[in-house]
Amino acid sequence: MEGSASGLRPVLSTWQLWGIAVGLVISGEYFGWSYGWASAGTLGFTVTALFIAAMYATFIFSFTELTTSIPHAGGPFAYSKRAFGATGGYLAGAATLIEFVFAPPAIALAIGAYLNVQFPSIDPKHAAVGAYLIFMALNIIGVQVAATFELCVAVLAIFELLVFMGVVSPGFSTANFVKGGWSGADHFSLASIPGMFAAIPFAIWFFLAIEGVAMAAEEAKDPKRSIPIAYIAGILTLVALAIGVMLFAGGAGDWTKLSNINDPLPQAMKLIVGAHSNWLHMLVWLGLFGLVASFHGIIIGYSRQIFALSREGFLPGYFAKVHPRFKTPHRAIIAGGVVGIAAIFSDSLITLGGQTLTANIVTMSVFGAILMYILSMLSLFKLRRTEAGLARPFRAPLYPYFPAFALFGAVVCMVTMIYYNALIFGLFVLFLALGYGYFLMTGKHRANALYAATVPTTP
Template identity: 75%
Template sequence: MQKDTAAPGLKRTLGKFHLWGIAVGLVISGEYFGWSYGWAQAGTLGFMVTAVLIATMYTAFIFSFTELTTSIPHAGGPFAYAYRAFGPVGGYIAGFATLIEFVFAPPAIAMAIGAYLNVQFPAIDPKLIAVSAYIVFMALNIVGVSIAATFELCVTILAIVELLVFMGVVSPGFSITNFVANGWAGSNEFSVSAVSGIFAAIPFAIWFFLAIEGAAMAAEEAKDPKKTIPIAFISGILTLVVLAIGVMIFAGGAGDWSKLANINDPLPQAMKMIVGDSSGWLHMLVWLGLFGLIASFHGIIMGYSRQIFALARAGFLPKPLAAINSRFQTPHWAILAGGVVGIAAIFSDNLIVIGGLPLTANIVTMSVFGAIVMYIISMAALFKLRRTEPNLERPFFAPLYPFAPALALVLAVLCLVAMIYYNTLLSLIFAGLFVAGFIYFKATHSTDEMQDGNELLQAQG
């Protein structure tokens, strides 16, 4: 069979600031909403323990993941690394997990955008706002990656400024007494239930940092990715750790934190406790706070489209999804396909009720399941490639190897076990989707296609 490795390609237009904007922007909505569901599980003090544990995992993971990204700069990101290390089945596991992570995160963010705007316009259905956000930002991503990445950088900077403004505005009313009150899962005493809450809150601490690895999917569009990606990843994770801890402490100290634990807009509600309902600061937070949500929403659309594109190009998804728009040089069908799934999820809240939790919490948890599985196989791929391909060009070496990647791997496994225990039904749904996808993979992926995909990854890596 004639092997054709002249697969569709993407233009290299992104610099280090664009990549930093993508890395931080993918995640920064996690500072605006989603994490406060962890307070409902663990309380403020318990969730602080969870957040520090997860921040440690992510820091070790990103420093290790950067080695893979710079060694194999491929739009498939984790899919490409696992394929290279473990073959087609490994590629499928990583690709499916990443797809779940990036396709399920946007509808949660879109609904938060609807909730934020609903504060200003109560008469407008938040779902309609969420769908409108999909339409606008899918169109922006189709128009071109350079325009999309520049927009991402701008809104990310505005989102960071707004988080700093939030901390400054609430700081005069901050009280450590408010923060620690009933801080151990609703109690002032550390107990077995507090330990249980710490583990149950893991998905919501992960939401603080979820999707930073998505910057790897822009590797084929980055200028000099072997130099720019390490700068983007390392500065990005440090930026996010500082912001996450700051936002959580200041919001928790603003008043009765239990009122913020099960809502999609904890920051505006925390600010209300300090400045009241009619303050100009509150209106500013609602409007500018949208930039944080938009940055992540827009960035994750970019991420899921590149993942769908890469999987389709390698034959794991239908080939038409790998098509490149002739005018804009972007994967338009991949962008639209992820949007269809996301919009369907937005309208499923009256059809699917799991564990008595809000739909947003369940979507967040499903996305985190995909992320954790991907983190595990990525770290396994790092160890495997160090052993089987010692001569692979590695512009960046994971510091403290093997300790740092081993720490990331162990903590990720611990997170997965805890999530399965506390989210049994969702884990079964995740497993069911995984099995259905694997059946499709085995039924449609021929031996020749597997060989072609392997040669493509070798050539592009």
């Protein structure tokens, strides 16, 4: 679908798409992943993270085929709808929406935690709400401005991660990293395996949301060329950073002190340079760029998903309007923000399953992502069979092995996450069921939306 037809402007360059790809995810290098150490230990979590990295690499190479073949603001929703009809579109769209609406509150809380390190009087939740208001406004102003900002903060965030590694490297000790590295034990045993599986959601957090570039496809100048470059360069950048951050943080000292907090990098640096070092203050301030990059980028993602679902009648048409001046889906941006702010203040979730609020929000977001990954790979296989003649500017390499491994990895993740997070999964299913009820009641609305989209306007 052409950007002009949808009301969205095709203005994004390859570098801006790369900035979105990296920026969407890079907060995962700053926080969230260290919760995996609590259950798997450093070495066990490394094994889990490498498996997840392989799953994401094969997924992105496969997903790029879908994105370039069907450049649509709905991303996975559009692929599953084309492959499996309206019900498939609903499931993929709802899963993606849950992923992209629940990830920002976790990142906003981390922004609040980082600011609280510098200014203890600031309530992290109030800072999180402030972040929502600021970056929703920036997204409404225009996608070109938003994407340029995203590119700048992504580059600054990468620079800061490299600074972190350089500053802590003199104090790095392999002995620190491996001590108790197998779920608290110094040697691998069968007892280490459950913790490695339980850590899967936090390994996924290293890479979660990179697929959001697909939702900017209608706003790319040349999606068939630029999206493959952005995706592949983005996943390679993120894998390298994830490995580096994990190794240097774990080797800085007692890693158990970093395994259940929202700001592991400043705390790891504190072990090396002390609590009053200028390096620490710099990390806190520049570290915000990584969180801001992901937070801001995911707002781009969730707003386009809400916009696309509304445009085709899967959500109320009210959210399918673009701003008359800025040509951005302003109503969708605000709607996702309202849900995210509500999640920040959902204190009843803090003890659900015995995990922190942030950990539970991360897990909920990951459930949405994994379901979407499964549906996307199934869509790829289905469309290869039923639409062999579809133009595919980029074809998944080593087909069918790459998409098959990505599908296998996603299924393993889903099964183990259900086992270890039954309560959160029950809530996830409840959200899907409520959405499906709305889906069943609005069939006529979707038919009207489809009719309006296909009948030409009278001059």
